[in-house]
């Protein structure tokens with residue numbers, strides 16, 4: 526593009542090399558447009574290495590399992606919102622899942638209950654518009670130059686929406702800082718009393734919990750104010766829309782494939798015989814078909830359609846020397862639809878591709894919804910549990926159908942994946 530060299534890497538073997546090479550740990554210059562330079566997603570590789578290590582434990586499966594009660598609360602709120610709809614035909618799925626996913630991310634970031642999170646329509650619109658504006662900038666090389674971009678209308682719109690998002694989040698951040706006690710010298714982290722369900726007992730109990738903001742605040746010596754700010758916003762940006770899109774895409778595909786929806790409902794009904802049966806981590810883990818359905822949806826509609834890395838040094842790739850400073854693009858959307866990997870029916874929705882038997886036959890870098898290597902998605906366990914919880918709650922209560930046809934869908938690769946049609950479905954109570 527102009528004087529800039531972009532190389533698309535398409536083969537699983539080469540993608541594995543890129544994602545595991547210390548020469549490719551730097552993100553592409555395009556990530557600067559997020560203006561979250563100190564957050565994990567866009568950070569320079571030297572500070573990224575230190576911070577990723579510090580934050581890893583907050584996203585460990587054993588830690589994020591503790592968030593399931595928050596996921597359940599947020600999903601229950603979603604069910605109440607759907608129940609309250611007068612008209613359950615032509616409902617926009619993304620409008621429903623986005624509010625639910627943002628509630629989850631904000632409550633688990635800030636240690637709040639779902640009821641304490643107040644999401645205005647303005648907040649949702651501001652995040653969505655910001656993502657649109659930044660995606661537009663990435664597609665227009667002339668606006669890569671900040672001095673030119675500053676003369677555009679989008680620059681001022683970006684400033685306006687950023688201010689609105691920050692206003693809300695800064696308030697919550699301030700309140701949380703005031704609430705938590707400074708750490709005791711002997712403590713390795715915060716110990717904020719936090720209401721949650723004990724999985725074994727099924728009872729609400731008070732247990733210490735490491736939520737994301739506490740982890741940052743209690744490591745205050747290690748994170749500057751600016752770093753805390755950028756990490757928190759990165760968490761919201763990287764976690765909220767991806768989770769909302771993934772859930773909406775899966776429900777849309779289920780609405781289009783009645784046989785798969787019925788089979789999945791059978792699995793859910795077996796694990797949760799009635800609408801009020803208790804949902805916990807071990808129940809979610811038993812639902813193997815649910816996992817296959819989510820993976821197949823992520824294959825066809827990965828919420829992050831592509832990523833960009835910059836070579837820190839010359840790199841040998843498939844007997845070609847790629848010079849330092851080049852942007853390598855890994856296009857997950859295309860990789861996930863390659864006939865050489867997925868067969869002639871690559872475009873078809875078939876969760877059985879992810880049976881353990883079929884999965885073992887493929888190169889592990891053929892399927893990368895969370896990217897791969899050391900700079901993969903830190904929130905992958907969180908995301909899978911969140912998406913599973915929303916889907917189980919939704920499908921235990923409702924059946925979905927749609928007039929949209931799978932073959933007629935068209936797509937746009939923004940920073941996140943977009944289906945150009947509104948995700949309209951009809952919702953029917955079970």
Ligand code: HEM
Nearest residue numbers: 565566763764767768771828829832895896902903904908
């Ligand atoms: C279905 C949901 C999700 C998908 C598909 C997804 C996908 C991805 C992908 C592909 C990357 C690599 C980006 C790149 O290299 O440019 C990434 C990075 C990241 N994701 Fe996720 N993500 C999801 C949910 C989440 C959640 C829920 C969180 C936080 C709670 C999160 C936090 C992050 C962060 C902080 C990074 C940067 C990691 C680093 O560079 O060390 N993501 N995600």
